[in-house]
Every structure is written in structure tokens, then in C-alpha cells.
Amino acid sequence: MTKVLIALVGPTAIGKTNSSIILAKHFNTDVFSADSRQFFKEMHIGTAVPSPLELKTTAHHFIQHISIFDTYSVGDFEREARERLTTYFKSRDIGVLVGGSGLYMDALLYGLDDFPHVPTEIREELNGVLEKKGIEALQEQLKALDAKYYSQVDLGNPHRLIRALEICISSGKPYSSFLGSKKKARDFKFVLVGLHAERAIIYDRINKRVDQMLENGLLEEARALYPHRHLNALNTVGYKELFNHFEGKISLEIAIEEIKKNTRRFAKRQLTWYRKNKDVLWLDHNLTKGEFIDPIEGRIKNLLHAKK
RNA sequence: GGCAUCGUGGCCGAGUGGCUAGGCACAGCUCUGCAAAAGCUUGUACAGCGGUUCGAAUCCGCUCGAUGCCU
Numbered sequence: 001m002t003k004v005l006i007a008l009v010g011p012t013a014i015g016k017t018n019s020s021i022i023l024a025k026h027f028n029t030d031v032f033s034a035d036s037r038q039f040f041k042e043m044h045i046g047t048a049v050p051s052p053l054e055l056k057t058t059a060h061h062f063i064q065h066i067s068i069f070d071t072y073s074v075g076d077f078e079r080e081a082r083e084r085l086t087t088y089f090k091s092r093d094i095g096v097l098v099g100g101s102g103l104y105m106d107a108l109l110y111g112l113d114d115f116p117h118v119p120t121e122i123r124e125e126l127n128g129v130l131e132k133k134g135i136e137a138l139q140e141q142l143k144a145l146d147a148k149y150y151s152q153v154d155l156g157n158p159h160r161l162i163r164a165l166e167i168c169i170s171s172g173k174p175y176s177s178f179l180g181s182k183k184k185a186r187d188f189k190f191v192l193v194g195l196h197a198e199r200a201i202i203y204d205r206i207n208k209r210v211d212q213m214l215e216n217g218l219l220e221e222a223r224a225l226y227p228h229r230h231l232n233a234l235n236t237v238g239y240k241e242l243f244n245h246f247e248g249k250i251s252l253e254i255a256i257e258e259i260k261k262n263t264r265r266f267a268k269r270q271l272t273w274y275r276k277n278k279d280v281l282w283l284d285h286n287l288t289k290g291e292f293i294d295p296i297e298g299r300i301k302n303l304l305h306a307k308k
Numbered sequence: 309g310g311c312a313u314c315g316u317g318g319c320c321g322a323g324u325g326g327c328u329a330g331g332c333a334c335a336g337c338u339c340u341g342c343a344a345a346a347g348c349u350u351g352u353a354c355a356g357c358g359g360u361u362c363g364a365a366u367c368c369g370c371u372c373g374a375u376g377c378c379u
Binding site: 012035036037046047071072073074075076077078100101102103104106107110111112113115117118123153154155156157158159160162163166167178179180232233235236237238239240261262263265266268269270272273275 | 333335336337338339340341342343344345346347348
């Protein structure tokens with residue numbers, strides 16, 4: 001029996017959570033999250049995690065399953081989620097995946113290459129190089145260790161440079177030599193669905209949701225997390241702006257405007273991520289339940305038939 | 309009514325005769341273990357009209373508009 005994962009993507013605040021639950025109920029499935037911020041159990045309001053009721057009604061995976069103090073990466077997620085799905089599909093035929101993090105979604109749907117484990121000291125050291133000698137030092141080092149990748153990376157992007165270098169250094173082989181190998185086979189097929197709306201509508205929903213988060217107590221949540229502001233998990237829209245406010249750098253009003261602005265820009269990047277992906281079936285966010293489910297059901301049937 | 313100052317791209321803001329500041333926003337884009345991260349690309353705009361000049365956002369005049377002061 002072919003297993004099918006319905007993968008739902010779309011810009012933040014467009015209504016993915018709600019739609020995912022509609023799908024889960026209709027197809028009687030669990031929901032798997034691929035949202036890199038909803039993983040953290042210490043964050044609730046600012047990450048727009050599903051409500052307690054929603055979590056109670058529909059089984060969710062990878063929602064608040066780790067701590068902001070944990071080290072977690074796409075690689076961990078990809079492995080963990082793939083294993084979880086394998087188990088899940090032993091007794092189920094359809095699953096729902098929702099997520100706002102393009103990289104995490106794609107890692108699960110399309111696979112990731114295998115990379116050797118990198119000791120954290122190597123990254124720390126490279127961060128030190130960046131700080132002391134500047135990005136040029138990283139560029140030169142990469143040029144020496146992996147000329148091929150050097151010619152195609154964003155040379156101005158320290159994250160990309162450091163990642164490539166840490167692989168080169170820890171493995172003794174060029175980063176690019178690990179790329180493009182055959183990915184681990186997925187034991188499921190997927191239907192990729194994108195929620196779509198006019199830009200103005202998305203932005204309006206974002207602005208309103210931010211106001212709602214504030215009413216729900218985002219300020220208090222952020223204040224409680226403030227001591228941990230240096231953790232990567234807290235380098236998150238909705239929190240970092242408030243941290244700046246706590247430090248007296250900006251007023252609360254400005255902080256709120258910044259949250260809205262940064263959320264809009266985040267939504268824009270999410271749109272860019274999937275705009276050129278031909279697998280995506282784009283559906284308007286405002287469809288009725290039937291109009292929404294029918295085309296998805298159609299695609300699922302096509303998949304099942306194609307298999308035979 | 310008089311005098312004075314000012315009027316630069318969506319916003320902020322440099323620039324006092326020639327070599328298209330810059331920042332922010334918007335828009336577009338990149339992405340294989342920090343991804344709600346990180347990075348990249350993009351605007352010849354000088355209130356209007358006329359004049360001086362080889363050449364004006366920069367000088368002169370008028371008009372319009374804003375602000376301040378005076379009667």
C-alpha cells in the first residue's frame with residue numbers, strides 16, 4: 001500500500017495550523033510539524049503553537065518536543081521525523097505534515113545528503129576566526145579546502161562559509177564532495193499543498209496576529225525568556241525585538257512595529273522558498289472545506305493510481 | 309500684507325556648478341545540520357516654470373507650498 005504524506009506549506013499567519021487540523025480530521029491522521037520554532041517547549045505565544053484544544057483533539061508530533069537548551073538541527077529533525085513516519089505508516093496510510101520552515105520541510109520530503117558529525121569546538125573556532133579575522137579569512141580558507149564550493153557559495157554569508165568549512169575540517173574532504181549523492185529513499189509519497197493569498201491579506205493577518213499575541217501575553221513570555229536571549233532558539237521574530245525593548249534600545253511601540261515588519265519579511269522569504277517549486281499545488285486560503293479538500297483528494301488518488 | 313528660512317526618489321538624509329552619497333521601507337532572490345537564521349540584488353530623486361552657463365539639485369527671477377517672526 002502506498003503511503004501518502006500531505007505536506008502543507010505557506011507563509012506565516014495564513015492559517016496553516018487550522019487547515020492542517022481540517023485535513024487531519026478529514027483523513028483521520030496525525031499532524032507532523034516542520035516548524036523550527038514550534039519545536040521548543042518553552043515558547044508558546046510567540047511561535048503560534050496550536051492551542052491546547054487543538055493539540056488535544058488531533059495528535060501532533062514535533063510540537064514543543066525539545067528545549068531551547070537542546071542542540072537541534074535539520075539533520076536531527078530529518079532523521080527523527082523519517083523514523084517517526086516509518087513507524088506511523090505501519091498502521092496508517094495518510095499523514096499530514098505542516099511547516100513554515102522550508103529547509104526542514106524539504107529535508108523531510110526530498111532528503112538530505114549524509115554529512116559527518118562535526119564536533120562543536122570546530123564551529124566555535126570558526127566563529128572565533130570570523131570575529132577576529134573577518135569573513136575574508138573564512139573565504140580564503142574555503143578557497144584552499146574546497147575550490148568548487150567556493151565558486152558557488154554566497155561569499156558574503158558567514159553561516160554558509162562556516163558550515164562548509166566545518167565539514168571540510170572535520171572530515172578532511174571537501175564539503176562539495178558530500179553533495180548530490182543519492183538520498184535515502186522515502187517510504188512514502190507526498191502531495192505538496194501551498195496556501196496562498198494576496199500579499200495585502202497576508203500582511204493584514206500578520207499585523208492582527210501580532211496584536212493578538214501581545215494581548216495573549218507575549219510580553220510576559222518574552223520577559224521570562226530574556227535571561228536566555230543568547231540561545232539560538234531565541235533568535236526569533238517576536239522575541240528578539242522585545243529583548244531590545246527590555247534593554248531600553250527601543251520603545252515598546254517600535255518593538256511591536258519591528259515584530260510586524262520582521263514577520264512580514266519572514267513571510268516574504270517563505271513565499272520565495274516555494275514559488276519555483278513545481279510540486280506545489282497552490283490553493284487559496286479562503287476556500288470552503290470542500291473546495292480545499294477535493295483537489296488534494298484528487299492528487300492523492302492520482303498518486304495511488306500511478307503506483308499501480 | 310511684510311520679512312526670513314526651507315522644499316532632494318515611499319520615508320529619513322548628505323550634497324553649494326560637472327565624476328548618479330548613504331540608511332530604512334517596498335520588491336525580487338539565494339539557500340543541504342544556527343533556517344522565524346544568514347546573505348545577495350534593485351531606484352539617475354532633487355516643488356513648478358523660465359533664465360545664466362559648455363554644463364545646475366547646486367547661481368538668478370517668478371509661481372506654488374511649508375514653517376517661523378513682524379504689522
